[in-house]
Amino acid sequence: MTTRTARSSRGRRRGGPSHAVARGRSYQGPLWGALAALTVLGAAGFVAVDGGSSGTGVRSEPTERARSGRLGSTAPTSAPPSASAPPSASASPSPRTSPTSTPDIPATGPGTFITAAGGGGAVGSGTVLRYRVDVETGINLSPTDVARQVDRILADPRGWTADGRSAFERVSSGPADFAVRVATPGTVDRICGEYGLDTGGEVNCDVGKNVMVNLRRWLLATPVYAHRVKDYRALIVNHEVGHFLGHGHVGCPGAGRPAPVMMQQIKGMHGCLPNVWPYDDRGRYVTGPALS
Known part of the structure; x- marks a missing residue:
C-alpha cells in the first residue's frame, strides 16, 4: 500500500493490494492475514475477462488517486459516488512464486513511455472519456497487447459502460481525459510520490x-x-477507473454475495465472494455500504 505524505492532500485512497494508504496506518499484520484468506478464496470460480462469467471471483485491488478536479460523471442511482473521498493508492505485496516462474522485473526504468498506436470508436453511451495506454520504455511488454487488454476491459458489458452514462474511446494522439500507464516500480513510486503518495515499489x-x-x-x-492474472488486471482497471468516475470505497454487502469492485478486497473478503466487474450479468450494480 502507499502512504500519503504531507506534500499533497489531493489523492484518494483505494482499497486492495495495489493501493497506498495514509501515513501512520499499519497494514502489515492484517494484510498478510487477508492475503492468506484470499488465497483460499482464490479456489472459487472467477469472472473471466475474455468472455462470460465462469463463477464470481476475483479480488479487487485498491489504489489511490490524486486529482486536481473531478469529472462530472454521475454514479448509478443505487450507489452515488462519494463527493469528498480523499486521495488514495493501492498496496499489494508480491505473491509468493517459485524462482522459475518469477519474471525478471526491473526495479526502475527511464520514466519515458511508448503510447499504443491506433484506437477505435467509442464504447458505451453518455459522456465519452478519451484514454491513452502507455507502456514504459525498455520493459518487455507490447503496448499493443496491453492496449488490447485494457480496451476489452472497458468495453465489457459488465464494466462501467453498463451505468448508461459512461463511454470510453482510446486514442493515440491529441487530448486524453486519462492514461493507463504500466511502469516499473521505481517509476510508479516517483510519479505517485509527486502527489504525496508512497507506493513502496509494490x-x-x-x-x-x-x-x-x-x-x-x-x-x-x-x-x-496467481492463476487468474488477466482477471486481476481487469480488477485494477475497473477499480481505478471507478475512482476516476467518482466512486468511493464500499464494504461487503453480505456473506456469500459478490464483492463490489470498489471494495478494498485485499483487506479481507468479510464473507463476500471475489468479483472483478462493477455490474453483474443481469446489469445490476454490485455495491455495498459506503465507507468513509
Missing part, C-alpha cells in the same frame, strides 16, 4: 490524469489471482 496509484499500474502487479498479480 503498489498502483491513480494521480492526476494517470492510472499508474505497477509492472510487478501487472505480471505477478497477488496470491488469489
Whole structure:
C-alpha cells in the first residue's frame, strides 16, 4: 500500500493490494492475514475477462488517486459516488512464486513511455472519456497487447459502460481525459510520490490524469489471482477507473454475495465472494455500504 505524505492532500485512497494508504496506518499484520484468506478464496470460480462469467471471483485491488478536479460523471442511482473521498493508492505485496516462474522485473526504468498506436470508436453511451495506454520504455511488454487488454476491459458489458452514462474511446494522439500507464516500480513510486503518495515499489496509484499500474502487479498479480492474472488486471482497471468516475470505497454487502469492485478486497473478503466487474450479468450494480 502507499502512504500519503504531507506534500499533497489531493489523492484518494483505494482499497486492495495495489493501493497506498495514509501515513501512520499499519497494514502489515492484517494484510498478510487477508492475503492468506484470499488465497483460499482464490479456489472459487472467477469472472473471466475474455468472455462470460465462469463463477464470481476475483479480488479487487485498491489504489489511490490524486486529482486536481473531478469529472462530472454521475454514479448509478443505487450507489452515488462519494463527493469528498480523499486521495488514495493501492498496496499489494508480491505473491509468493517459485524462482522459475518469477519474471525478471526491473526495479526502475527511464520514466519515458511508448503510447499504443491506433484506437477505435467509442464504447458505451453518455459522456465519452478519451484514454491513452502507455507502456514504459525498455520493459518487455507490447503496448499493443496491453492496449488490447485494457480496451476489452472497458468495453465489457459488465464494466462501467453498463451505468448508461459512461463511454470510453482510446486514442493515440491529441487530448486524453486519462492514461493507463504500466511502469516499473521505481517509476510508479516517483510519479505517485509527486502527489504525496508512497507506493513502496509494490503498489498502483491513480494521480492526476494517470492510472499508474505497477509492472510487478501487472505480471505477478497477488496470491488469489496467481492463476487468474488477466482477471486481476481487469480488477485494477475497473477499480481505478471507478475512482476516476467518482466512486468511493464500499464494504461487503453480505456473506456469500459478490464483492463490489470498489471494495478494498485485499483487506479481507468479510464473507463476500471475489468479483472483478462493477455490474453483474443481469446489469445490476454490485455495491455495498459506503465507507468513509
